[in-house]
Amino acid sequence: MPDPKLNFELDFHSGLPIYTQIVNQISGRVANGILKPGDQLPTVRALALELRVNFNTVARAYRILDEARIISTQQGRGTFIMEKPPPKVTEKLRQETLEGLTQRYVNEALRLGFSQTEVRQRVSEQLKVWKETMEVEE
Numbered sequence: 001m002p003d004p005k006l007n008f009e010l011d012f013h014s015g016l017p018i019y020t021q022i023v024n025q026i027s028g029r030v031a032n033g034i035l036k037p038g039d040q041l042p043t044v045r046a047l048a049l050e051l052r053v054n055f056n057t058v059a060r061a062y063r064i065l066d067e068a069r070i071i072s073t074q075q076g077r078g079t080f081i082m083e084k085p086p087p088k089v090t091e092k093l094r095q096e097t098l099e100g101l102t103q104r105y106v107n108e109a110l111r112l113g114f115s116q117t118e119v120r121q122r123v124s125e126q127l128k129v130w131k132e133t134m135e136v137e138e
Contacts, residue, residue: 005029005034005035005039006029006041006042006047008021008022008025008051009025010022010051010053011104011108013108013111014103014104014107014108015107016100016103016104016107018051018053018057019057019058019060019061019064020061020100021100021104022047022051022057022058022061023061023064023065024096024097024100024101025097025100026041026061026065026070026071027065027068027070027093027096027097028093028094028096028097028100030070030081030090030093031090031091031093031094031097032094032097035081036081037080037081037082037083038080038081039080039081040078040079040080040081041062041071041078041079041080041081042079043078043079044058044059044062044079045058062079068089069082070082070093105119106119109122
């Protein structure tokens with residue numbers, strides 16, 4: 001059964017490469033504390049099978065994450081989330097994740113024929129609803 005922490009949402013029509021989407025989603029989950037140091041990731045082959053993507057796509061994403069020191073692959077043991085990166089790196093990861101989410105949303109909305117004005121208005125309305133919800137919870 002797949003780990004809910006790794007329930008990826010890939011958009012094959014976004015124009016954003018799949019390996020970048022995987023990197024963004026893993027690094028975003030690390031930055032937000034969903035994935036914690038020591039958590040084990042699936043093998044490249046297992047994740048590729050689960051996501052129904054090419055093995056090399058996942059291998060490339062893991063290589064990028066390894067170079068960024070977000071994960072560590074230990075021969076014979078597996079791939080693990082590294083200790084929490086310094087705040088500067090964490091903030092950079094958070095911002096990159098937000099950028100990826102925004103790109104996917106805007107690209108999809110524009111692809112579906114919505115205008116920039118409609119997209120901007122909907123985001124503004126959604127933020128207002130979110131703010132009101134947060135005020136009620138406090």
